[in-house]
Amino acid sequence: MPYTIAETVTYEEEIKKSRFQAIAAVVDSEQAIKDFLLQYKDITTTHQCWAWKLGNQVRFNDDGEPSGTAGRPILATIEGNELTNVIVLVNRWYGGIKLGTGGLVRAYGGTAGQCLLLAEKIELIEKKEVQFSCQFNEWPIFQYELSQQQIEYTEEYTANGVDVVARLQVNQIESLKIKIQDVTRGRQVLNIIEEATDD
Template sequence: MVHTLANPCEYQEEIRKSRFITLAAAADSPAAAQAFIDQFSDSNATHNCWAWKVGQQYRFNDDGEPGGTAGRPILAAIEGQGFDQVVVLVIRWYGGIQLGTGGLSRAYGGGANKCLQAGERLQLVERVHCNCHCYFAELPRLKARLSEFDVLIEHEEFTAQGVDLNLAINPQRFDEFAQLMADLTRGRELLSAP
């Protein structure tokens, strides 16, 4: 099972007078991950090291630490705990005592691990995307049943004739939901598998 974070989380520790703050959050796209990094990086800190993973895409950055001692261990923590669509930022204020390459790897990777372990996990479910239309009178009945079928509304656009919906559906529940749509719209709206 693959998970993301339900809510942002934080972990702080001091290692040999260096202060580390680890921040982690869900990121459903590379742009969202970069926006998180840009928002929470501290320009007064000595280093802002980070990693993110979104599907098959990933990036990491050592931000001036010796190569492979910060970003790579953070990414290893993300992958090792079965996370996807997650960004982790570790901010370090240097305390005057060098940690060595092994110590840095343990500090960055360990902080990321502890932060992710403390976070609330949310299972990622594969979804198929489809579009449908319903009349205004049908919309409240439809919305009342969405969670029952594990369906998310990605976008809704109100028109003169009703509402156009972009939906994300758990593929295992697609046929059941297609039947519900046919019933609610009296056969007018038939969903077909993509």
């Protein structure tokens, strides 16, 4: 079961006079990753190393540190925590003492790991966007059903009735399909608009 984190968290520590600061955040698209990196760009740092995981995609950046000593250990902590849709940025302000490759791996991986320990892990639930139509007199039944299951939806009134777009957890789709068939006596069906996305 994949998890993500509930909200942005930060953690800071000093290692042999260098200051390390980790920021972990939830991201749901490559655009969100770009926005995050832009938002946290800090020219006072010596290095800004990061890693992210989005579904099956992963990327990492050593930002001038020796290859494999920063981005990859950060990514390893994300994967070790079974997280996805997460970016972790570790800033370093160099304090004058070289840490060596082993020291860097421990510093970047450790700071990222401590930061993720502070984050609340939440289950990532797959959702799909669906669409269906109903008559005006049927809409209160569906409205009640959607509200009961805390499903987000938008409705649009047309000349013929109500067009509804909703975001459902994958495990809610089957019961709503049956409900639509029952209430509309087979007149309407549930249409899945897009492929599954992680929310």
